[in-house]
Amino acid sequence: MATDAEITFADHTGRFYAQRYGFPPMVGRLIGYLAVCDPREQSIGELAEALLASRSAIANAVKSLEILKLVRRSRVAGERMDRVRIDMPGQESLGMDVAEYEELAKLAREGLDVLRDASEERRAVLVEMAAYADFLVQQMPRLQDEWEARRAELAQSHGAVRGSRS
Numbered sequence: 001m002a003t004d005a006e007i008t009f010a011d012h013t014g015r016f017y018a019q020r021y022g023f024p025p026m027v028g029r030l031i032g033y034l035a036v037c038d039p040r041e042q043s044i045g046e047l048a049e050a051l052l053a054s055r056s057a058i059a060n061a062v063k064s065l066e067i068l069k070l071v072r073r074s075r076v077a078g079e080r081m082d083r084v085r086i087d088m089p090g091q092e093s094l095g096m097d098v099a100e101y102e103e104l105a106k107l108a109r110e111g112l113d114v115l116r117d118a119s120e121e122r123r124a125v126l127v128e129m130a131a132y133a134d135f136l137v138q139q140m141p142r143l144q145d146e147w148e149a150r151r152a153e154l155a156q157s158h159g160a161v162r163g164s165r166s
Contacts, residue, residue: 002050006036010051023064026053030061031070034086041074041083096147098140105133 013032072087108130
């Protein structure tokens with residue numbers, strides 16, 4: 001059974017993700033609850049009961065988070081239901097997937113091609129977008145290495161980091 005503090009945290013997380021990223025509140029609430037729930041893996045029914053939501057609302061939120069690679073489904077042998085857990089350590093979930101920024105740079109360059117005969121002022125947003133994406137592509141490997149080192153320190157000083165794949 002979820003505690004009041006866990007539900008309050010889930011609500012605050014839902015509000016944050018709704019305001020910051022435009023996520024539906026249930027998606028953010030699910031992120032928050034999965035970050036604090038025990039056991040870590042929960043069925044759709046358990047999540048619906050804890051968050052006082054319909055199973056379909058939870059299933060839709062899980063689908064949204066699967067696309068972002070923030071959650072993972074698994075099934076224990078012999079069970080007929082999936083279990084969901086937060087899965088934060090991946091590059092995609094941390095925003096460190098270089099492919100995302102390579103795609104953004106390519107898209108910006110496509111826009112620049114569309115505007116090849118336009119004024120510099122009109123092209124400025126796309127020039128900056130391409131440059132920013134290129135910058136992130138260059139910097140992400142360094143940031144990933146720094147994060148992995150910090151994460152290892154965290155694991156060493158606090159025991160296993162929750163969400164660790166090891």
